Amino acid sequence: MPRMKAANLMLAFLLELCALAALGYWGFHTGMGIGKFILAVGAPVVFAIIWAIAIAPKSVLRLPGPLSFILGVALLLLTDGLLAAAGAAVLAVAFAIVILLNAALRYIWHQ
Numbered sequence: 001m002p003r004m005k006a007a008n009l010m011l012a013f014l015l016e017l018c019a020l021a022a023l024g025y026w027g028f029h030t031g032m033g034i035g036k037f038i039l040a041v042g043a044p045v046v047f048a049i050i051w052a053i054a055i056a057p058k059s060v061l062r063l064p065g066p067l068s069f070i071l072g073v074a075l076l077l078l079t080d081g082l083l084a085a086a087g088a089a090v091l092a093v094a095f096a097i098v099i100l101l102n103a104a105l106r107y108i109w110h111q
Helices: 002-030 034-055 066-085 089-108
Strands: none
Touching: 002 034, 002 066, 002 089, 034 066, 066 089
């Protein structure tokens, strides 16, 4: 069981990285002209800043209790919605399933 819990935490980290990539994809496919590049870089940066301030386990300003967990899942699902809006609906469905499965296991295992 410890290996499964460790694997689930690794999956959570990989989902964060996938969210950054999804935001870059969304930004590039949503923007026009120079806006493509601004959104493709800016959206992941904003996500990373929010994550680092309010959600990261060692953040000084981490939200208390379950708020950090809820905001983290909400941000991941928001990026999933943006991925779908950018035209990658099938990938977005798979991403959402993995996000929700990972969140359920983290909740059950108190991670």
